[in-house]
Amino acid sequence: MQLLFYVFALVTIVGALGMVLSHNIVHSAFYLVLSFIGLALIYFSLSAPFLGAVQLMVYSGAVAILVIMAIMMVRRTDMTVSNPTQSLIKRFVGAGTAALFFVLMGLSIVLTPLGGGDAALPATEAADLAGLLLSRFALPFELIALLLLAAMLGALLLARGGDES
Amino acid sequence: MSLLFDSVGVQEILALSALLFSIGLYGLFTRRGIIAILMCVELMLNAVNLNLIGFDRLYVHDGSGQVMALFSIAVAAAEIAVGLALTIRLFRLRFTTNADEADTIREFKDFRN
Structure with missing residues (x-):
């Protein structure tokens, strides 16, 4: 693994x-x-x-x-100089x-005493996630749906340009 | 054989995530095109998702970390859609997609829009 x-x-x-x-x-x-x-x-x-x-x-x-x-x-x-x-x-x-950020993060990773954790449990299946999404995280789930709708409409309006003739 | 059968530890995951975040940060500082900057932001969001999933796998075990990563993915999708729409709009107004050339709020005088 x-x-x-x-x-x-x-x-x-x-x-x-x-x-x-x-x-x-x-x-x-x-x-x-x-x-x-x-x-x-x-x-x-x-x-x-x-x-x-x-x-x-x-x-x-x-x-x-x-x-x-x-x-x-x-x-x-020309695409060759496009970036x-x-x-x-x-x-x-x-x-x-x-590099400074990476060194700081690496130091904090090395110096923090993290317990071993155990990875031997069974995998989280889609059904478990669905149960969580519709029970414990139901409100954030609805909010995310609303956000995606708003983003879709906003992107459409912005890219199309409503007021130009 | 431990390389083959041991499961991966949390420190490797965190180190990979920090490295990806740093690479994205470097790109964010050095790129000038808005689309390239948005791609770097996506890379940094992915590094954070890797952290969430790693902690969920090793410590939490009930899937809440994965749900949080799902929310993060949805927010990132919304962000890149709106960001690219803004880029296309900016290109129509200014004929450039470089972030440092979009430095005025005033109307560009050659364009009525």
Whole structure:
């Protein structure tokens, strides 16, 4: 299990680094899809099969298609220079800040006494999640549905532009 | 053989999550295009989801962490839909999608809109 986790983590990290460092924004989007697929595999290996399926469908399916459609709608020039970055000094500052954040998080992970936890229990199936969603988390579930409706209408109105003739 | 049969610990999950979050943070600082920035935000949200699912797997065991990750995924989907719609709108008004060129509230003088 640990070996699988490391392989999937490698896939995810390669995807993330490629997304951040690529000069072509379409390549960036496809590296992001690779990273999402690696994360979905990690969810499967953590015995969260429903979340893995949701990750595959929502992120590496819908979000990726949305991003690529948006890229195609706004970009009409050469794709090879389509992903501009800041100047070199700002990139150094950004890398330093991100590295500092990672070191701080790593220190807090190493120094916090976390109990071992046990992973030998059976996986959380979709039926368990459905029970939780409709009993204990019923109100947030309804609110999320409302949020998705509002976001859909808002995105439609914004992208279409209601008042232009 | 422990590499094959042992289950993964919480520290590996947390370290991977922190690394993904840092990579997303680097991209957030260094990219100029709005779409690239939105992709970096998605990566950071995914790192947080990994944390939620890892803690649910190892400590909570009743699925509440996974439900929370589901909510997070829904909010992220709403966020990227509205963000991309705003990007398309901005491109129509200014013919650019760079975040640092959208730096005025005033109307752009060549465009009636």
